[in-house]
Amino acid sequence: MGRSPCCSKVGLKRGPWSTKEDTLLTNFIHQNGEGQWRSLPKKAGLLRCGKSCRLRWMNYLRPGIVRGNITEDEEDLIVRLHGLLGNRWSLIAGRLPGRTDNEIKNYWNTHLLKKLKTAGIQPKPHTHFPKPTKKTRLKKTRPTKAVTLTVTQTDHPPKVKVYLPKPIRVSPALPRSDSYDSLASGASNSDASHAAEKVEWPPLFELAEGNYPAGEVEEDFLLGGGFILPLLSRSDSMSSDVSMLEKVYDEYLRLL
């Protein structure tokens, strides 16, 4: 197969983007749409690698991108999803409207790791499902296209053709609170009555590893190697929390 050269580095600009470059890229995409990243720089008059253009667009110029000020809700969700999904930044970002995988990844590495360590929590990748190593990376999904899924278990048919939606990039137009609440309550987006239910998240950093009352921690999470989250079943809100995570987990399995 051979790795295709991303771009000839010769003569291409690197480093931070200027306002002019941003404008050129934005205008071009507004007129011609996304895609064709390789040929885009030339057509748009940019001395940039196509990859670089895509990254700039996806992470900063795309409409609906929210920059900075990650709220406590979002932070909470990131930590929980990370416990569930591991370093699947794109999947986690898909749950946070307007946030990009790069931003979440940076936020995790600079803020949350520190915070979790301070709280005595050792974040470990979840091992319920294969970690996306080079060999077992998550099959990508594209909208309305047939995707061949390889099932690793031997007692299953080896390949199944299914139609999968593009993974869960929640519409930026959707108010964050709506998305969050519907997730937390385990309701579909269309279920307004459920979406109205507010869920109080348990305090995340108050409980350090080892401080859990016996029998109240979700055992699967511990056995699975996930770092400990306060998945306690003390109240309705707690069970909503668990059900939300289960929902995300189910969704994840479907994507696999």
Added chain:
DNA sequence: AAGGTAAGCAACCGCCAGCGC
């Protein structure tokens, strides 16, 4: 005020999977 260090984050890199020919 100057120099050193740490933190934050934008951007790059390498790799992989899917698709079309």
Added chain:
DNA sequence: TGCGCTGGCGGTTGCTTACCT
């Protein structure tokens, strides 16, 4: 069926800024 192209992902780098001495 194999090859090349393309898009996308996660890990890492290195520049910039803030803070400290």
